[in-house]
Amino acid sequence: MKISIITVCWNSEKYLKTAIESVLNQTYKNIEYIIIDGGSSDKTLDIIKNYEPLFKGRMKWVSEKDNGIYDAMNKGINLTSGDIIGLLNSDDFYISNNALEKISNAFIRENVDSVYADLYYVKETDTDKILRRWITGKKRPFTSGWHPAHPTFFVKKEIYSKFGNFNVYYKIAADFEIMLRFLEKYSVSTYYIKEFLIKMRLGGKSNENFKNIKKGKNEIMQAFKSNNISVPFYYPYKRWMFKIFQYLLKKNIY
Structure with missing residues (x-):
């Protein structure tokens, strides 16, 4: 099975090499890597061009300018x-270096539409x-309160x-919404690999500040509504506390 990996970036010279090398190796x-x-406007393009020959056509x-991270992800999917x-x-x-081997084997062995695994949040530096x-x-x-860690979520x-x-x-919260739509609304088949496959630097737009935490919570509630899934009354508060905890971790308060 051919696996397409998509990385979206903008002024990402600081850590992009690590992501690219983890795919290359x-x-x-x-x-194929997209x-x-x-x-x-930084050295991101130079980094991409330097690594391109090492993929040997893959x-x-x-x-180009896009309309946000999820628009960029859609561009990648379409390619x-x-x-x-x-x-x-x-x-x-x-x-x-064998993370994608494990993903491919799970798809073939279990004959499922999607696969996900565990993830480490790590310190940025x-x-x-x-x-x-x-x-x-x-x-x-x-x-x-359950959902897969999106970077570990592979889908046909x-x-x-x-x-x-x-x-x-x-x-x-478009990553949350698409997993909700696939797994909950349409019940696509899935398989859990009980293993840590990805390290994710703690951060992300949803945990950037309290304003984004609130916006993300509101978008998640809208995602349930638009997919006709009702939620218990306590869910928004549970989600709010979870995101605040992530924010405090990011700020090294915990």
């Missing part, structure tokens, strides 16, 4: 030619420092074709 070679750049990239699609943030990376372990566990209702391309790409109405 994968033992699974039937891949980088969607939002028109960077890399595509675009650099893919693989059977499976995964998204890797420009400041995240695969922990081991010291990726050996684990701040939190996201142990996703087996699939449960999203209303319980045919599912995007059937049920749609990211909804760009959402500026912060």
Whole structure:
């Protein structure tokens, strides 16, 4: 099975090399790597161009203005030619060189539409420092507070074709909405790999400040509503506390 990996970036010179190298060093070679750049003004493009020959024709990239991260992700999805699609943030990376081997094997062995795994949140400047372990566990209702860590979520391309790409109405929570739509509304089949596959530097737009935490919570509630899924009354408060905890971790308060 061919795996398409998409990285969206903008002025990402600080950590992009680590993300690219974690893809380049994968033992699974039937891949394509697509980088969607939002028109960077730093050395991001130089980094991309330097690594492109090392992929020996398996890399595509675009650099142009976009309408936000989810618009850029949709551009990447539309360029893919693989059977499976995964998204890797420009400041995240695969922990081991056989991560994609494990993903491919799970799809083939379990004959499912999607696969997900566990994730480490790490300190931005010291990726050996684990701040939190996201142990996703087996699939449960999203209303319980469960959902996969999006960077570990791999999906067959045919599912995007059937049920749609990211909804760009959402500026912060489109990743949550698309997983909710696929797994909860349309009940696509999935399999959990009980293993940490990705390290994610703690941060992200949804945890940037209290304003974004509130906006993200509101978007998540809208995602439930637009997909006709009712939530218990306490869910918004539970989500709010979870995001505040992430914010405090980011600020080194915990």
